[in-house]
Amino acid sequence: TQLLEQSPQFLSIQEGENLTVYCNSSSVFSSLQWYRQEPGEGPVLLVTVVTGGEVKKLKRLTFQFGDARKDSSLHITAAQPGDTGLYLCAGGFTKLSFGAGTTVTVRA
Amino acid sequence: NAGVTQTPKFRVLKTGQSMTLLCAQDMNHEYMYWYRQDPGMGLRLIHYSVGEGTTAKGEVPDGYNVSRLKKQNFLLGLESAAPSQTSVYFCASSYRGTGNTIYFGEGSWLTVV
Numbered sequence: 136t137q138l139l140e141q142s143p144q145f146l147s148i149q150e151g152e153n154l155t156v157y158c159n160s161s162s163v164f165s166s167l168q169w170y171r172q173e174p175g176e177g178p179v180l181l182v183t184v185v186t187g188g189e190v191k192k193l194k195r196l197t198f199q200f201g202d203a204r205k206d207s208s209l210h211i212t213a214a215q216p217g218d219t220g221l222y223l224c225a226g227g228f229t230k231l232s233f234g235a236g237t238t239v240t241v242r243a
Numbered sequence: 244n245a246g247v248t249q250t251p252k253f254r255v256l257k258t259g260q261s262m263t264l265l266c267a268q269d270m271n272h273e274y275m276y277w278y279r280q281d282p283g284m285g286l287r288l289i290h291y292s293v294g295e296g297t298t299a300k301g302e303v304p305d306g307y308n309v310s311r312l313k314k315q316n317f318l319l320g321l322e323s324a325a326p327s328q329t330s331v332y333f334c335a336s337s338y339r340g341t342g343n344t345i346y347f348g349e350g351s352w353l354t355v356v
Contacts, residue, residue: 141285165342175349175350176350177333177347177348177349177350178286178333178347180345183342225345230276230288230299230301231276231345232302233286233287234285235284235285
């Protein structure tokens with residue numbers, strides 16, 4: 136059983152469309168992180184959210200941490216082919232656990 | 244600008260063989276981790292270390308052993324490889340624990356036949 140549940144598992148959209156990826160848990164986290172992984176490479180950190188209700192923006196990416204600190208979402212506005220990749224959320228206490236990931240494909 | 248370096252990058256093993264994956268980091272990080280990544284399973288923690296000379300079990304430790312004799316190195320050993328250990332292995336490091344950025348290596352592709 137995954138501590139962090141991500142949905143959807145796969146997402147394929149046309150360039151210019153918007154998308155949202157969700158990360159949910161029954162546990163409360165002190166912080167959650169989002170990583171992006173491209174084929175043949177290791178994951179790379181995008182953002183860390185710490186405060187319940189926090190919203191962080193990274194260019195066209197918007198990250199939100201739920202008020203209860205049990206869930207998070209990633210929203211991409213006007214997706215581009217360069218946004219294609221595996222998006223992973225991660226959280227934990229002594230050690231970090233990862234969700235199964237959402238594979239995003241943006242078609243040109 | 245090395246960061247986290249894993250060797251080897253690719254390896255094919257026969258069932259029952261042993262091997263060691265080497266991870267080296269040059270960022271003076273305290274914490275180091277070994278994850279495996281399988282389709283649909285995300286990254287699962289095998290073992291981790293919070294400092295030189297210490298190791299601890301993660302979610303899926305069976306069939307693996309680790310050692311952290313030097314702060315910059317974290318070794319993952321498979322004593323008797325099984326086909327179920329076919330996977331992509333990622334080493335990672337961080338300054339401290341959760342909340343800090345975790346830096347990953349590029350991965351080691353292991354196939355056990």
